[in-house]
Amino acid sequence: MKLTRLRVEQLRQFRQPLEITGFEPGLNVFTGPNEAGKSTLVAAIRAAFFERHRSKSVDDLQPWGDTAAAPTIELDFTLNGQPCRLAKRFLGRARCDLQLGARQFDGADAEDQLAELLGFQFAQKGSSKSEHWGIPGLLWITQGTAHSIAEPVSHAAGHLNRVLGQSLDQSLGEVASSRGDAILAKVEAARNELLTPAGGRPRGPFADAESQVAALEARLAELDGAIASYCRQVDNLAALRREHRAEEAEQPWLGFRAQARDAAERLAAIQDVERDLSAARQQAGQFDARVRLLRQQLDTLARQEEDARRRHTDVIEAARRADDARRQSAQWQARHADAARAADTARQALRLARQEDTRQQLAAQLATLRQQAADGAARLTEAETAQAALRALQAQAAASRLDDADFTALRERQRKLDENRIRQSAAATRLQFALDDGRTIRIGDDPVSGSGERQLLEATRVALPGIGQLTITPGGADLARLAQAGIDLADAHAAHLARLGLDSLEAAEARQRAGQQLDFEVKAAAARLKDLAPRSLDALRNERDAQLARAADAQQALDRLPAAPDTPPPTIAEAEAAEDAARHAADTLATQLARTQADAATAEAAHAAAGREAAAAQAVLDAPGRADSVARARTDLIDTQAAQAALASRIEALARQIDAARPELLRQDVERFTRSAELHEKRFAERRDALLRLDVELQTAGALGLDEQRAEVARDLAQAQRRRAELARRAGALDHLLGLLQARRKALTRRLQAPLKHHLDHYLHLLFPDASLEIDERLQPGALTRRGPNGSAGTETGPFDALSFGAREQMGVISRLAYADLLKEAGRPTLIILDDALVHSDAERLAQMKRVLFDAATRHQILLFSCHPEDWRDLGVAPRAIANLRAPAGVQSTT
Numbered sequence: 020m021k022l023t024r025l026r027v028e029q030l031r032q033f034r035q036p037l038e039i040t041g042f043e044p045g046l047n048v049f050t051g052p053n054e055a056g057k058s059t060l061v062a063a064i065r066a067a068f069f070e071r072h073r074s075k076s077v078d079d080l081q082p083w084g085d086t087a088a089a090p091t092i093e094l095d096f097t098l099n100g101q102p103c104r105l106a107k108r109f110l111g112r113a114r115c116d117l118q119l120g121a122r123q124f125d126g127a128d129a130e131d132q133l134a135e136l137l138g139f140q141f142a143q144k145g146s147s148k149s150e151h152w153g154i155p156g157l158l159w160i161t162q163g164t165a166h167s168i169a170e171p172v173s174h175a176a177g178h179l180n181r182v183l184g185q186s187l188d189q190s191l192g193e194v195a196s197s198r199g200d201a202i203l204a205k206v207e208a209a210r211n212e213l214l215t216p217a218g219g220r221p222r223g224p225f226a227d228a229e230s231q232v233a234a235l236e237a238r239l240a241e242l243d244g245a246i247a248s249y250c251r252q253v254d255n256l257a258a259l260r261r262e263h264r265a266e267e268a269e270q271p272w273l274g275f276r277a278q279a280r281d282a283a284e285r286l287a288a289i290q291d292v293e294r295d296l297s298a299a300r301q302q303a304g305q306f307d308a309r310v311r312l313l314r315q316q317l318d319t320l321a322r323q324e325e326d327a328r329r330r331h332t333d334v335i336e337a338a339r340r341a342d343d344a345r346r347q348s349a350q351w352q353a354r355h356a357d358a359a360r361a362a363d364t365a366r367q368a369l370r371l372a373r374q375e376d377t378r379q380q381l382a383a384q385l386a387t388l389r390q391q392a393a394d395g396a397a398r399l400t401e402a403e404t405a406q407a408a409l410r411a412l413q414a415q416a417a418a419s420r421l422d423d424a425d426f427t428a429l430r431e432r433q434r435k436l437d438e439n440r441i442r443q444s445a446a447a448t449r450l451q452f453a454l455d456d457g458r459t460i461r462i463g464d465d466p467v468s469g470s471g472e473r474q475l476l477e478a479t480r481v482a483l484p485g486i487g488q489l490t491i492t493p494g495g496a497d498l499a500r501l502a503q504a505g506i507d508l509a510d511a512h513a514a515h516l517a518r519l520g521l522d523s524l525e526a527a528e529a530r531q532r533a534g535q536q537l538d539f540e541v542k543a544a545a546a547r548l549k550d551l552a553p554r555s556l557d558a559l560r561n562e563r564d565a566q567l568a569r570a571a572d573a574q575q576a577l578d579r580l581p582a583a584p585d586t587p588p589p590t591i592a593e594a595e596a597a598e599d600a601a602r603h604a605a606d607t608l609a610t611q612l613a614r615t616q617a618d619a620a621t622a623e624a625a626h627a628a629a630g631r632e633a634a635a636a637q638a639v640l641d642a643p644g645r646a647d648s649v650a651r652a653r654t655d656l657i658d659t660q661a662a663q664a665a666l667a668s669r670i671e672a673l674a675r676q677i678d679a680a681r682p683e684l685l686r687q688d689v690e691r692f693t694r695s696a697e698l699h700e701k702r703f704a705e706r707r708d709a710l711l712r713l714d715v716e717l718q719t720a721g722a723l724g725l726d727e728q729r730a731e732v733a734r735d736l737a738q739a740q741r742r743r744a745e746l747a748r749r750a751g752a753l754d755h756l757l758g759l760l761q762a763r764r765k766a767l768t769r770r771l772q773a774p775l776k777h778h779l780d781h782y783l784h785l786l787f788p789d790a791s792l793e794i795d796e797r798l799q800p801g802a803l804t805r806r807g808p809n810g811s812a813g814t815e816t817g818p819f820d821a822l823s824f825g826a827r828e829q830m831g832v833i834s835r836l837a838y839a840d841l842l843k844e845a846g847r848p849t850l851i852i853l854d855d856a857l858v859h860s861d862a863e864r865l866a867q868m869k870r871v872l873f874d875a876a877t878r879h880q881i882l883l884f885s886c887h888p889e890d891w892r893d894l895g896v897a898p899r900a901i902a903n904l905r906a907p908a909g910v911q912s913t914t
Contacts, residue, residue, distance in 0.1 A: 302666060780792070
């Protein structure tokens with residue numbers, strides 16, 4: 020298949036017709052920058068073949084903003100040596116015409132012919148997708164998809180299998196056909212009914228048989244256990260009865276309780292001794308505390324004497340430090356006075372500088388405030404005018420506003436009146452008449468002649484001259500009720516209109532519309548007022564008054580300033596620098612002076628405090644009765660130590676008596692004998708209960724017929740085991756048969772892959788010499804084996820997906836070219852489209868790929884679209900710029 024002409028119109032950016040002719044049978048390179056329309060032309064070719072002409076899902080082909088456009092595509096091409104033409108228009112006046120040699124097709128027939136010839140299918144609903152594109156989807160590479168080969172091959176797998184099957188002998192075709200697939204699928208389905216596909220574990224009936232055997236084996240084991248347990252329980256019952264009679268006669272718990280009482284009495288006696296020991300130890304603790312207190316008292320009296328001697332020395336040292344501090348303070352006082360006078364002079368200069376600067380600022384501020392006050396007054400006047408207009412509109416709107424509830428009630432009552440009239444008309448008695456010429460009758464008070472119809476809503480008299488009269492009364496109570504309801508509704512409606520000052524519902528609607536218009540004007544006036552006075556008129560007025568007040572304050576502050584000095588003062592910066600330096604010097608000296616004064620005051624205070632502390636310490640030593648206190652404390656200490664020694668001897672004797680009695684062992688004896696008695700009594704009671712329970716269980720088990728149940732389960736188990744063995748043999752046979760079929764299928768698949776691998780290796784060796792690419796059962800590229808990196812010895816093998824993006828893109832193009840060669844050998848049409856492919860290839864790989872493309876172009880027509888014309892100048896064909904192909908409006912290009 021080779022294109023010879025392409026024409027598009029009203030298709031995306033090609034609003035005007037664009038026609039391309041002169042396609043080469045081999046390589047055709049079209050170039051242009053982004054947005055030039057390269058991908059649009061590819062989309063046009065795809066739409067011409069893949070989309071139904073009546074599809075409503077192709078509006079993306081229309082130019083932006085032009086929903087009335089009808090995208091049109093025309094293609095001239097040769098197929099099997101015959102000239103063909105396809106013309107397709109979408110959306111508006113959709114049509115499709117196909118010419119194949121001398122044959123003509125249109126509509127869906129034309130599209131189905133193309134799908135059969137090229138090997139693709141149409142979507143059942145909506146726009147066409149990649150799963151429908153078949154062989155063209157494999158050979159026509161869209162932008163950015165060259166690296167992806169698995170999905171296009173899977174979508175074209177059915178067509179490729181048919182092509183491969185035609186290239187081999189008949190037997191191979193049969194195995195590769197759907198009949199071979201059906202046999203393999205049937206065997207596999209039968210095998211998978213009994214075994215899991217992955218692990219070969221039992222499933223379905225086989226798993227059920229396994230489960231049944233396991234359940235019966237478990238039940239048989241359970242019955243065997245129950246029978247064995249029954250025999251053991253019979254033996255246990257006799258042993259328990261013997262033990263129970265022996266212990267009932269002995270009653271050992273009575274002796275244990277007597278031993279526990281004897282141990283408790285001995286324990287109570289020794290506990291009295293323990294209480295005496297505790298009291299003695301408590302008294303010993305009191306003696307220890309008194310000894311510590313007396314020793315602390317004696318140590319305090321000794322420290323007082325030492326403290327008095329130390330404080331007398333401190334008084335002499337404090338007096339010396341106070342004299343030194345007073346001398347230093349006097350020296351710093353003189354230096355600080357000089358610095359303070361210099362700082363006063365600098366402050367006066369700074370005050371004059373700031374006074375003049377304030378005068379200038381107040382003058383500028385006064386001018387600004389006066390201008391702001393004038394602007395505020397003008398804005399206030401405008402806002403007051405807007406407020407007056409708003410109030411007038413609000414008053415007008417309030418006067419014309421009709422309450423929504425009243426308006427709704429009027430419309431509802433009018434609707435009910437209309438419904439009532441309709442119901443009256445439907446329920447009324449219709450009197451139709453057709454009188455001869457010159458004849459007259461009277462219906463009610465009205466004479467009538469000719470023909471016509473009257474609706475009678477109440478009893479009506481019909482006078483027939485020369486005959487008599489008829490009285491017609493409409494039947495049913497509904498008519499009278501409807502008439503009365505109509506009168507009531509009309510009266511209420513008229514009263515409501517009168518209360519509102521209206522004469523009809525139409526007047527109410529007009530008033531409602533007028534009110535709505537006034538409401539809109541009120542909102543607009545309010546918005547205008549909000550713009551002029553965002554907060555309120557009072558706020559605007561207060562703002563103006565505040566500006567006037569601030570201007571008056573600025574004027575008063577300017578008037579209060581002293582007269583300007585005769586000599587201009589220094590600038591504020593100069594004055595501040597001089598004042599800062601003088602103040603810093605004065606502050607530094609003041610800090611030093613304060614420190615020396617504080618040191619002097621501290622020294623004076625320390626001298627006075629040392630004197631007071633020395634006097635207080637001496638007063639403590641001279642206090643009357645101090646010598647008696649010292650002697651009394653020493654005597655009390657000796658007496659307390661003697662009593663402490665006597666009490667320690669008594670405590671030691673009591674402790675020896677308690678240790679000899681071993682009270683902890685007595686407590687253990689009480690607990691041991693008590694627990695022994697309780698344990699024997701509890702065990703005696705439990706044994707008695709166990710005898711009763713075991714007797715009942717044995718009687719129950721004897722009635723269950725365990726031996727009969729075991730015989731039935733053993734019979735069922737034998738049957739289940741036979742069934743499992745049968746299913747196991749069937750599963751093994753099916754699994755073995757499936758393995759043989761799959762092995763045979765793999766061998767045949769390798770023969771099917773051979774033609775494709777031959778073509779693939781042809782291109783692969785142009786890119787990677789001595790490399791080999793495997794093909795899996797789905798006819799997709801598998802592992803790549805090539806030389807080691809940087810020319811190293813040996814080879815490396817890796818999966819297709821592990822290659823770099825650029826390498827996968829190159830391999831994707833090579834694979835598609837191999838499929839194209841295979842299709843051409845089978846007599847199927849081929850056309851290769853590359854939309855911005857190989858953009859991720861380096862210079863060396865791109866040069867190799869050009870060699871590949873040039874070789875493929877000797878067998879196929881290739882359309883290559885690229886935004887890098889400089890990359891394809893050495894392909895032996897002249898690149899054609901898309902911009903140069905555009906035809907002027909109303910003129911068809913003949914490029």
